[in-house]
Amino acid sequence: MTDPRTVDAVVVGAGFAGMYQLYRLRELGLTTRVFEAGDGVGGTWYWNRYPGARCDVESMSYSYSFSPELEQEWNWTEKYPAQPEILRYADHVADRFDLRRDITFDTRVTAAVYDEARERWTVTTDGGESVDTQFLIMATGCLSHSKLPEVPGLERFQGPTYHTAHWPKEGVDFTGQRVAVIGTGSSGVQSIPIIASQAADLTVFQRTPAYSLAANNRPLEQGEIDEMKAHYREWRDAQRTSGFGVPIEPATRSALEVSDEERRAKYQGAWDTGTLTAIIGGYTDTLSDRAANDTAAEFVREKIRERVTDPEVAETLSPRSYPIGTKRPCLDTRYYETYNEPHVHLVDLRKTPLVGLTETGVQTSENAYDVDAVVFATGFDAMTGALSAIDIRGRGGVALKDKWGEGPRSYLGLGVAGFPNLFTITGPSSPSVLSNMIVSIEQHVEWITDAVGHLREHGLTTMEATVEAEDEWVAHVAEVGDATLYPQADSWYMGSNVPGKPRVFLAYIGGVGAYRELCTQIARDGYRGFTLRGALTPA
Numbered sequence: 001m002t003d004p005r006t007v008d009a010v011v012v013g014a015g016f017a018g019m020y021q022l023y024r025l026r027e028l029g030l031t032t033r034v035f036e037a038g039d040g041v042g043g044t045w046y047w048n049r050y051p052g053a054r055c056d057v058e059s060m061s062y063s064y065s066f067s068p069e070l071e072q073e074w075n076w077t078e079k080y081p082a083q084p085e086i087l088r089y090a091d092h093v094a095d096r097f098d099l100r101r102d103i104t105f106d107t108r109v110t111a112a113v114y115d116e117a118r119e120r121w122t123v124t125t126d127g128g129e130s131v132d133t134q135f136l137i138m139a140t141g142c143l144s145h146s147k148l149p150e151v152p153g154l155e156r157f158q159g160p161t162y163h164t165a166h167w168p169k170e171g172v173d174f175t176g177q178r179v180a181v182i183g184t185g186s187s188g189v190q191s192i193p194i195i196a197s198q199a200a201d202l203t204v205f206q207r208t209p210a211y212s213l214a215a216n217n218r219p220l221e222q223g224e225i226d227e228m229k230a231h232y233r234e235w236r237d238a239q240r241t242s243g244f245g246v247p248i249e250p251a252t253r254s255a256l257e258v259s260d261e262e263r264r265a266k267y268q269g270a271w272d273t274g275t276l277t278a279i280i281g282g283y284t285d286t287l288s289d290r291a292a293n294d295t296a297a298e299f300v301r302e303k304i305r306e307r308v309t310d311p312e313v314a315e316t317l318s319p320r321s322y323p324i325g326t327k328r329p330c331l332d333t334r335y336y337e338t339y340n341e342p343h344v345h346l347v348d349l350r351k352t353p354l355v356g357l358t359e360t361g362v363q364t365s366e367n368a369y370d371v372d373a374v375v376f377a378t379g380f381d382a383m384t385g386a387l388s389a390i391d392i393r394g395r396g397g398v399a400l401k402d403k404w405g406e407g408p409r410s411y412l413g414l415g416v417a418g419f420p421n422l423f424t425i426t427g428p429s430s431p432s433v434l435s436n437m438i439v440s441i442e443q444h445v446e447w448i449t450d451a452v453g454h455l456r457e458h459g460l461t462t463m464e465a466t467v468e469a470e471d472e473w474v475a476h477v478a479e480v481g482d483a484t485l486y487p488q489a490d491s492w493y494m495g496s497n498v499p500g501k502p503r504v505f506l507a508y509i510g511g512v513g514a515y516r517e518l519c520t521q522i523a524r525d526g527y528r529g530f531t532l533r534g535a536l537t538p539a
């Protein structure tokens with residue numbers, strides 16, 4: 001690279017999206033720099049080192065498909081991969097494709113400003129660097145901007161506090177301690193059994209119970225690894241054309257038109273394999289009809305009652321206020337059984353809301369709980385949080401976070417009107433979090449790479465979503481979302497886990513396959529809905 005301060009492309013983030021984007025842009029011959037806040041690659045899997053962190057998509061599906069050699073040489077050991085194994089995979093990819101030399105670690109991008117006259121972005125980092133680039137690609141992740149409970153006095157607590165997404169690299173040993181865990185989403189559900197196995201006393205503070213299926217995780221057998229490796233291409237095609245990026249038998253019938261026995265058999269099958277998409281995608285109307293949904297929800301509630309000995313505790317752990325699937329369902333290993341242990345206690349924050357932390361513990365409206373350590377498993381400002389945290393300014397100095405004040409506006413979750421040559425990998429209003437993330441990441445990276453290649457090939461310099469295309473897409477995403485049960489839940493999909501965040505469905509539920517086809521068609525139509533300009537074309 002001649003001058004590292006002037007490049008063709010800046011990529012923000014070195015998780016699975018940023019790494020693959022770098023690989024592709026290099027192939028295209030672009031000088032590219034990647035900035036990464038962590039001191040290593042892996043993104044989500046770099047940060048979320050809490051005990052029990054595990055992917056709930058199967059390892060052989062939750063992996064890159066772009067390199068058949070990589071697919072063949074890497075051996076996953078478990079059906080559902082644990083965080084350390086996924087991080088090893090990310091490290092392997094970085095080494096194998098020699099990615100690190102273009103990644104600046106320990107560096108956070110703080111601002112990016114578009115210069116209309118020069119048609120270039122100036123990207124600023126917390127290391128004081130300023131880089132001039134034609135393309136700016138955000139690979140900042142959907143669940144990367146963590147959040148704490150919005151209660152006063154968190155700093156009052158005198159003992160150690162941990163957020164699951166900022167877990168110390170050296171780990172934490174809770175042996176003999178009294179521990180509080182606040183939050184019962186995936187991170188809580190996965191970490192609670194392991195924290196309980198160490199702690200002398202564990203109190204879990206639950207605001208909303210999750211629907212969780214037993215993961216039935218197990219080591220992979222050589223035979224099944226070989227089988228998948230022999231048929232990887234067909235499997236990858238099936239992933240790309242599926243609804244959630246996870247191939248399942250397509251639903252053809254309503255949950256309400258089959259017999260109880262048939263339905264139970266289907267749910268039991270989903271349960272036995274621990275496949276989330278099978279339980280929420282088993283019938284055509286599971287995610288659109290409350291009565292249909294309730295058949296699946298009740299199946300899981302039954303399982304909770306079987307797994308928890310105290311009926312009162314089982315009831316507190318049973319979700320009733322929202323349809324299954326409309327908040328992210330979880331996969332667990334001994335989560336519910338953990339509440340059968342005498343040193344594990346459950347506090348229902350719906351009955352006695354969280355008030356704050358005291359010097360010695362957790363305070364609810366009724367009780368004070370003295371503990372030695374507090375774990376926040378309180379999640380993220382999803383989809384928009386990481387983007388809004390950077391001062392991104394497009395045409396006329398407009399800030400992205402102001403443009404998104406009433407909710408994110410984006411065309412396909414890929415481009416934003418008023419922000420030329422800015423691309424968002426798995427941005428809001430794309431399938432992203434409603435899919436196997438790696439499938440969606442690869443699709444976006446390949447689409448963006450093709451778009452950049454197209455510009456170069458045709459002597460064009462900028463690409464920008466039109467306001468009309470963006471408006472239409474935003475309306476379409478909302479319409480498709482409104483036809484489902486998702487808006488019935490207060491979830492991070494709806495932005496409602498962050499006080500004051502507009503209530504907007506943040507992802508596209510039209511299906512991974514259909515969305516992919518649409519993006520491909522839009523590119524074939526000469527990037528319909530985007531304005532493409534050459535350097536001399538008047539704006």
Ligand code: NA7
Nearest residue numbers: 149150183184185186187188207208328377378379380497
């Ligand atoms: P989640 O799924 O957003 O879970 C966060 C949990 O923390 C959830 O139970 C929240 O309750 C709870 N929470 C958040 N804020 C508060 C306050 N202020 N008081 C009490 N409880 C609170 O995040 P995770 O990290 O578990 O998982 C994120 C994703 O990673 C997951 O969905 C998978 O895709 C992988 P709430 O439900 O908001 O009432």
